[in-house]
Amino acid sequence: KQEVTQIPAALSVPEGENLVLNCSFTDSAIYNLQWFRQDPGKGLTSLLLIQSSQREQTSGRLNASLDKSSGRSTLYIAASQPGDSATYLCAVDTGRRALTFGSGTRLQVQP
Amino acid sequence: GAGVSQSPSNKVTEKGKDVELRCDPISGHTALYWYRQSLGQGLEFLIYFQGNSAPDKSGLPSDRFSAERTGGSVSTLTIQRTQQEDSAVYLCASSLVIEGLAGAFKNIQYFGAGTRLSVL
Numbered sequence: 001k002q003e004v005t006q007i008p009a010a011l012s013v014p015e016g017e018n019l020v021l022n023c024s025f026t027d028s029a030i031y032n033l034q035w036f037r038q039d040p041g042k043g044l045t046s047l048l049l050i051q052s053s054q055r056e057q058t059s060g061r062l063n064a065s066l067d068k069s070s071g072r073s074t075l076y077i078a079a080s081q082p083g084d085s086a087t088y089l090c091a092v093d094t095g096r097r098a099l100t101f102g103s104g105t106r107l108q109v110q111p
Numbered sequence: 112g113a114g115v116s117q118s119p120s121n122k123v124t125e126k127g128k129d130v131e132l133r134c135d136p137i138s139g140h141t142a143l144y145w146y147r148q149s150l151g152q153g154l155e156f157l158i159y160f161q162g163n164s165a166p167d168k169s170g171l172p173s174d175r176f177s178a179e180r181t182g183g184s185v186s187t188l189t190i191q192r193t194q195q196e197d198s199a200v201y202l203c204a205s206s207l208v209i210e211g212l213a214g215a216f217k218n219i220q221y222f223g224a225g226t227r228l229s230v231l
Binding site: 004031032034036041042043044045046049089091093097098099100101102103104 | 115142146152153156170202206208218220221223225
């Protein structure tokens with residue numbers, strides 16, 4: 001059974017810092033991995049999707065990497081801003097289409 | 112051009128009552144998913160619909176839970192005889208699976224804002 005773990009569970013940083021969120025998964029037979037953002041009381045917003053054949057994806061200040069063989073992904077956020085404060089979720093698709101999620105990293109960026 | 116719409120946004124019910132939660136997916140999306148997010152836990156898959164295929168019900172926690180999708184569009188998740196442990200945020204997502212070469216595919220799921228269910 002696929003299990004997804006995210007570290008740290010919570011993170012507080014001052015504005016402007018670069019930071020890394022970590023995601024690990026137990027079964028490397030994945031089709032793709034997604035990073036989502038969740039704001040309080042709202043649904044999830046997809047940030048980046050990395051297919052299993054890819055190593056990384058970039059969108060603005062966000063960069064996600066994937067190392068399938070070691071079962072790891074990282075989300076790098078450059079020059080963090082207070083508006084980045086949210087919970088970040090990592091999810092893998094093992095081909096059954098429904099996603100397996102980690103429990104998230106709650107990020108607080110202080111002005 | 113609206114996103115995934117869920118109703119109601121909040122539902123408070125008494126233990127033992129039945130509830131229905133509604134999901135209106137993005138037009139044209141063939142896949143629809145229900146997930147549950149309990150306090151302090153990650154999202155848990157419940158059920159998945161794809162086109163006219165039989166739904167994947169493997170995530171439903173008990174036979175009190177059921178879901179249907181009428182006309183390949185709107186879906187209703189029904190919880191019978193609600194229990195306090197059913198209290199959670201129920202999230203719906205839809206997607207358009209794009210098949211690529213050699214079995215690769217893109218499956219970007221778009222989520223609704225969820226229904227927060229509180230069972231007293």
